[in-house]
Structures are given as structure tokens and as C-alpha cells.
Amino acid sequence: MAAKHVHGAARIGAAVAAAPAAAVLATLALVAVLPAARDVRYLLAYLVVLPAMVLAACLALLARSGARAWVGSAVVAAVSSAILVLT
Known part of the structure; x- marks a missing residue:
């Protein structure tokens, strides 16, 4: 039986690069x-941003694949950006 390929580097990349940026955008949209x-x-933004960044990084690391981690961060960033543009 072939070993399943694990995309650990992609999840780590999403947790380090995309998830914290998406969390900051979400906090700004909340504000x-x-x-x-x-x-x-x-x-409130100052109080929420650090736990939001930690939560986003943890969720990116817990994603089933690297693609899901990146897509999840991209969706949060896109929705947050849309809210910021529309307000």
C-alpha cells in the first residue's frame, strides 16, 4: 500500500504567511x-488581533491539506477585504 503524501510544508507556509494576514484583515473588518x-x-482591535492570529495559524495547521489551509485563509481575506471596501 502506498504511503499517503502529507502536505506539511504547505500547511506551515499557510500558517506563517496567509493565516496571520487574513486574521488582521478580519479584525480590521470587524472594527x-x-x-x-x-x-x-x-x-477592541488591539485586544482581538493577537488571539485571532494565533487561532488562524492553529486552524491552518489543523487543516487536512495545504490547499485547504491556503483556500481557507484566502476566503477569510477576501470576505474581510470586501467588507472593508464596502464600508
């Missing part, structure tokens, strides 16, 4: 849509 004062929104 853009919150109905609060500007200083409260930015305080």
Missing part, C-alpha cells in the same frame, strides 16, 4: 462594522 466610538473600536 469597520462595529457601532461604537472610534477609540473603543481600535481598543
Whole structure:
């Protein structure tokens, strides 16, 4: 039986490069849509961004394949960018 090919490098690449950037974009999109004062929104962004980056990196590492990790990060980044553009 042939050994299954594991895409560990692709998942690690997504966790290091794409997932933290997508998490920052998601945090900025959250700040853009919150109905609060500007200083409260930015305080919340500072408090949320680091755990969001860690969560995104962990989820990228737990993905079944490297392609899923990259696509997941790309989807989050695209939706966040669309929210930022539309607000």
C-alpha cells in the first residue's frame, strides 16, 4: 500500500504567511462594522488581533491539506477585504 503524501510544508507556509494576514484583515473588518466610538473600536482591535492570529495559524495547521489551509485563509481575506471596501 502506498504511503499517503502529507502536505506539511504547505500547511506551515499557510500558517506563517496567509493565516496571520487574513486574521488582521478580519479584525480590521470587524472594527469597520462595529457601532461604537472610534477609540473603543481600535481598543477592541488591539485586544482581538493577537488571539485571532494565533487561532488562524492553529486552524491552518489543523487543516487536512495545504490547499485547504491556503483556500481557507484566502476566503477569510477576501470576505474581510470586501467588507472593508464596502464600508
